[in-house]
Amino acid sequence: MWRRLFATAPAFRAQKAPCRSFKSSRRSDKDVFEEVEDQFRAFRKKAVKAMPGSDWSPFELTPGLPPERADVVIIGGGVVGWSIAYWIKRKERTRGALRVVVVEKDPTYSQASTVLSCGGIRQQFSLKENILLSLESADFLRNINKHLWVTNEDPVDLQFNHSGYLFLASEKSAHVMEENYSTQRYAGAKVVLLSPSQLKERFPWMNTEGVALASLGLENEGWFDPWSLLNAFRRKALSMGVYQCFGEVTGFRYSTQIAEVAEGDFVDFRRIKCVNVRMPNSLEYQPVECPVVVNAAGANSGKIAAMLGIGLGPEESVSGIPFPVEPRKRFVYVVHCPDGPGLDTPFLIDYSGVYLRREGLGGNYIAGMSPEETEEPDISNLDVDHEFFQEKVWHHLAHRIPAFEKLKVSSAWAGFYDYNTFDQNGILGLHPLVANMYFATGFSGHGLQQSPAVGRAIAELILDRGYKTIDLSAFGIKRIIKKKPILERNIV
Amino acid sequence: MAAPLVRHAMRRCLAHNCAVTVRRGLRSGATPSVFTRLLLKLDHYFYDVESFLYLKEWWKTKVVKFQNKYFGYVQKRYGAQIGAAYYILAIKGSFRFAGQSQWFRPDSTGMFSFMRSPHGQIEEVDLSGTLINLNGLGNLISQNKLKTLSLRGCPEVDDWFLARLHVFRDSLVELDLSDCTHVTVGGLAALQNLRKLKRLDISGLPRLQCPGLVRILLEEMLPHCQVIGVESEQGMIQPERQEPTDIDDASTQSGLRRS
Numbered sequence: 001m002w003r004r005l006f007a008t009a010p011a012f013r014a015q016k017a018p019c020r021s022f023k024s025s026r027r028s029d030k031d032v033f034e035e036v037e038d039q040f041r042a043f044r045k046k047a048v049k050a051m052p053g054s055d056w057s058p059f060e061l062t063p064g065l066p067p068e069r070a071d072v073v074i075i076g077g078g079v080v081g082w083s084i085a086y087w088i089k090r091k092e093r094t095r096g097a098l099r100v101v102v103v104e105k106d107p108t109y110s111q112a113s114t115v116l117s118c119g120g121i122r123q124q125f126s127l128k129e130n131i132l133l134s135l136e137s138a139d140f141l142r143n144i145n146k147h148l149w150v151t152n153e154d155p156v157d158l159q160f161n162h163s164g165y166l167f168l169a170s171e172k173s174a175h176v177m178e179e180n181y182s183t184q185r186y187a188g189a190k191v192v193l194l195s196p197s198q199l200k201e202r203f204p205w206m207n208t209e210g211v212a213l214a215s216l217g218l219e220n221e222g223w224f225d226p227w228s229l230l231n232a233f234r235r236k237a238l239s240m241g242v243y244q245c246f247g248e249v250t251g252f253r254y255s256t257q258i259a260e261v262a263e264g265d266f267v268d269f270r271r272i273k274c275v276n277v278r279m280p281n282s283l284e285y286q287p288v289e290c291p292v293v294v295n296a297a298g299a300n301s302g303k304i305a306a307m308l309g310i311g312l313g314p315e316e317s318v319s320g321i322p323f324p325v326e327p328r329k330r331f332v333y334v335v336h337c338p339d340g341p342g343l344d345t346p347f348l349i350d351y352s353g354v355y356l357r358r359e360g361l362g363g364n365y366i367a368g369m370s371p372e373e374t375e376e377p378d379i380s381n382l383d384v385d386h387e388f389f390q391e392k393v394w395h396h397l398a399h400r401i402p403a404f405e406k407l408k409v410s411s412a413w414a415g416f417y418d419y420n421t422f423d424q425n426g427i428l429g430l431h432p433l434v435a436n437m438y439f440a441t442g443f444s445g446h447g448l449q450q451s452p453a454v455g456r457a458i459a460e461l462i463l464d465r466g467y468k469t470i471d472l473s474a475f476g477i478k479r480i481i482k483k484k485p486i487l488e489r490n491i492v
Numbered sequence: 493m494a495a496p497l498v499r500h501a502m503r504r505c506l507a508h509n510c511a512v513t514v515r516r517g518l519r520s521g522a523t524p525s526v527f528t529r530l531l532l533k534l535d536h537y538f539y540d541v542e543s544f545l546y547l548k549e550w551w552k553t554k555v556v557k558f559q560n561k562y563f564g565y566v567q568k569r570y571g572a573q574i575g576a577a578y579y580i581l582a583i584k585g586s587f588r589f590a591g592q593s594q595w596f597r598p599d600s601t602g603m604f605s606f607m608r609s610p611h612g613q614i615e616e617v618d619l620s621g622t623l624i625n626l627n628g629l630g631n632l633i634s635q636n637k638l639k640t641l642s643l644r645g646c647p648e649v650d651d652w653f654l655a656r657l658h659v660f661r662d663s664l665v666e667l668d669l670s671d672c673t674h675v676t677v678g679g680l681a682a683l684q685n686l687r688k689l690k691r692l693d694i695s696g697l698p699r700l701q702c703p704g705l706v707r708i709l710l711e712e713m714l715p716h717c718q719v720i721g722v723e724s725e726q727g728m729i730q731p732e733r734q735e736p737t738d739i740d741d742a743s744t745q746s747g748l749r750r751s
Contacts, residue, residue: 142626142652146553151545152535162655162682190658202687218658218685222678343677343709344684361677361705 651679695721
């Protein structure tokens with residue numbers, strides 16, 4: 001080390017230069033044995049490289065190919081995928097013990113749900129698991145620089161806005177809100193209930209007509225920049241030695257075992273041996289041999305599951321139950337309203353389903369709404385339906401905040417939800433028909449805010465064979481097969 | 493209300509976005525010393541230096557953690573009031589009980605002694621320049637009569653800390669946040685829960701991009717609160733000063749092109 005240090009420092013180099021002129025060569029002061037040792041070392045390196053189990057190949061390879069063998073292949077380089085990669089590397093015992101590959105289809109992240117989301121985080125759920133996941137994620141985000149800071153780089157700046165979430169409940173749903181409130185308080189979330197008069201006093205710009213009760217998050221709630229979080233996870237995971245690969249998973253090589261289940265049916269049990277990763281803009285693909293696969297492909301995870309024959313079997317059997325995750329398109333509108341509410345604007349969620357949050361200090365807001373189940377927009381592209389804002393969103397918005405009668409839609413975008421059609425909650429854990437694929441999808445819009453805790457939970461499942469911090473067994477795939485949904489009790 | 497004023501300020505602010513970005517580039521902390529810069533350079537080449545840097549960071553967090561530990565034993569044995577008082581003095585802050593005029597603070601060697609107040613609770617706390625963070629705040633939560641809190645120049649006070657201040661929402665009247673390097677506008681938005689706040693000092697916050705605009709927005713958010721330490725014009729370049737420079741720029745550019 002010191003020799004290298006001296007060689008790199010310019011001062012020492014300058015001193016060395018005049019000395020050299022007195023000698024014809026430097027060989028005389030060199031140790032012969034050291035040279036031999038060097039030769040041995042080089043030989044050993046070469047031998048290790050050529051041994052089976054390494055990536056060494058005598059042929060020229062395409063740059064960007066994933067390694068031939070890996071310990072964990074994570075399909076999907078969104079925030080959940082990178083979070084899982086980070087937590088696996090963080091939990092490994094020795095540096096470089098596990099080889100983790102993250103496969104992402106789109107290097108520009110132009111259609112990724114992570115970066116097209118609104119970036120909110122809240123604890124106002126009705127399920128204990130969701131509240132705990134969100135609380136742990138908030139704890140992670142609070143200490144983000146202890147987790148994701150890379151030496152010699154700028155600290156992570158999430159641009160977190162601690163404005164809280166404000167849920168409004170109508171007469172009909174007020175009792176649900178009260179029940180949810182007690183669950184949230186019990187789980188440790190800091191939430192207060194507000195009566196309409198208190199609401200009017202706190203937020204004078206709001207029309208409280210029709211509101212029976214409101215709940216406001218005081219702490220750990222708000223919104224942040226999703227791109228910063230994704231990049232921070234990626235930067236840290238790469239610095240810890242995770243392999244990043246841009247390509248598309250086109251299929252699997254697996255072994256099948258036929259077994260009889262209790263009802264007398266025969267089902268196929270599968271074990272993945274190889275993941276086929278196709279390179280972008282070419283037909284070349286690389287099989288990656290791996291013992292563990294994680295499906296964090298978000299909106300496309302249903303497609304990945306179908307590649308393994310999940311849901312393609314006979315209808316009554318276990319293998320006939322399709323994996324219930326599909327992409328759903330949601331529109332986000334950026335509106336400009338100079339007379340709108342100021343710094344005290346929370347992430348407002350009205351009982352009509354409309355949401356609104358502030359964007360920056362310049363009088364810009366982000367608004368949107370989930371469409372009716374029967375009016376789901378076409379998912380083949382990411383085009384925005386501007387009519388939807390005019391017809392559905394605006395009048396709810398203007399009713400709630402009269403200042404929004406005068407507004408201008410300055411831009412809009414659309415993004416995909418990884419929508420769980422079964423019960424709109426995350427699906428975590430192993431599938432009973434595939435021995436080595438872990439699922440972490442179906443968050444239906446909460447994926448970003450729960451990603452740090454979910455990454456940790458999946459890493460625990462893989463490395464410790466069970467949940468250690470939060471027990472998420474309720475989110476397992478069993479509930480889909482037994483047809484017992486666990487539903488959020490929504491106010492909307 | 494203050495909408496026209498805000499709009500006016502905003503227009504100016506947006507017009508000089510580039511000036512703001514330049515400032516944002518400069519604000520990422522003070523310039524590190526020569527030694528630190530040398531270490532960061534060497535860190536590129538040597539694992540030993542990297543682990544040394546990690547060790548340094550680890551030690552720093554250790555100190556902060558130690559300073560902000562929860563005084564659970566004292567609180568349980570002598571009550572929450574003594575626990576809070578003990579904590580404040582241990583991190584070299586000072587405080588005053590309600591109904592008394594005497595301030596308690598440690599002497600230059602860090603030694604302190606204080607008299608237990610029979611029923612009064614802590615009313616004023618001065619934690620300027622201490623290492624208090626979110627965990628340390630947990631020692632003060634039971635003080636629901638706290639009226640004045642000074643956090644001048646606390647390096648560990650960040651937005652999450654401000655969001656936690658809602659525990660004093662029924663009592664806090666005066667808050668001093670000047671020179672807290674980590675506070676941003678995202679944390680100041682959380683002060684909306686402090687409805688009793690009468691006086692707020694936000695001077696010298698390096699991460700605030702448009703202090704003038706933020707002041708106006710804060711005054712709008714907390715109508716009874718006087719926000720001090722920032723002029724309404726701060727962070728915005730005066731338009732009359734800016735116009736001639738534009739012309740100057742144009743003329744120099746065209747001059748260059750001509751020559």
